[in-house]
Amino acid sequence: MKLTIGDVRIFEFAGDVHRRYPQMIWEVTLDYDEELLPELLRNDIWSTEANIGINDRRRLQYNGKSIILNKFKSSFSEQIKQQILERVWNDSNCHSTCYVLSFEHYLEKSTMGGSILKDTPGFSMTPHVDNHHIITQLIINLQDNCTSTKFYPFNSTEPFYVAPTKKYQGVIFFNTNGAIHNIDNITEDRYICYSAIKIGVD
């Protein structure tokens, strides 16, 4: 597995008089040889239990029963975490006041969880900012999906950026105070890999 992280996109908005609500997004591409779709289409690998704080049975979480998907998940190693954190730290530079300790501290103390998710038609999440445990999120499409995460200015309901929908493309975004995002318009099953780098004792 190889994760390629594109250039940082820094979005700042008119009306942000205190300059506290920038957003930082990186487009990513995943190189992965094995075909996952036949496994993703299995019906016996999805749990309907509430996951990552979302009590909506239209979001299904992978239950660990596929050898091929387990291998894929295990590829999200400490090395990937370090790659992501390094890029986020280097590119965000003085833009973030959210995480003020050293890079080494977060590298050592943070955790990176990963999930494979299947969003079924009708699932949606309203515009929100993630909780303060999350430093950064990674979302990668595992097939060509019908929709993707949309990002909003802090003061507008018009998205300024929509993440890629193509297979093995996706985004990393930094959990700034301004990182408002949502997901809607899911008309077909959507398969994604979701990973968050978090602080706090698990």
Add this chain to the structure above:
Amino acid sequence: MELIIGPAKFITFESDIHKKYYQVIWELELQCEDNLSDELRHEDIWIKNHVWVDGESLQNELRETYDRSNSILTDFCNNFSNSSQFKKQILTRAFNDGNYAFGENWFRPLEYYLKYSDIGATIFRDRPGFAMFPHIDNHHIMLQLILNLEDNCTSTRFYPFDSTEPCYVGPTKKYQGLMFLNTNGAIHDIVNVTEDRYIFYSSIKLTVD
């Protein structure tokens, strides 16, 4: 010594179309018979301080921190920092009153945060000219508490996410103060320090070690 926590003030803004940039503030009153004024006036108990600005610790010689060399002031601080009861009191109030505001930022059960948070307590002397520009605290901080130890000339001001006009100004009277939840909308500053300002400062932070 007893800390009286007033009702939560939820400050919301009509222009907040995503409803994510609210503020939650509690006014405080400390019932305390100690008079710290003489102790605070000692010149040999203050050390120059660093202030976090845009993620960097910058020397700011106009904010001085109490050096813990005075037994009366240290005892005062220890009433807060050494008391699990105090942490429990304010975290429980924030959790119960904060409701969705607490959960959006700190989504785990109260018991988790009681266990995995750290409380710090100190005394600051802000000299004339000290200022901090409008900012939001880092994501480790859950709650902050500021109490005036004298009648002070100025106090923390809070701002709407899209305006430079303050929406709330903290009390300036002795043994009054405030605590506030570190939400995405909690923009605050301190300006207009024209005389020495003495405050007790405490914060509850997420444990990250």
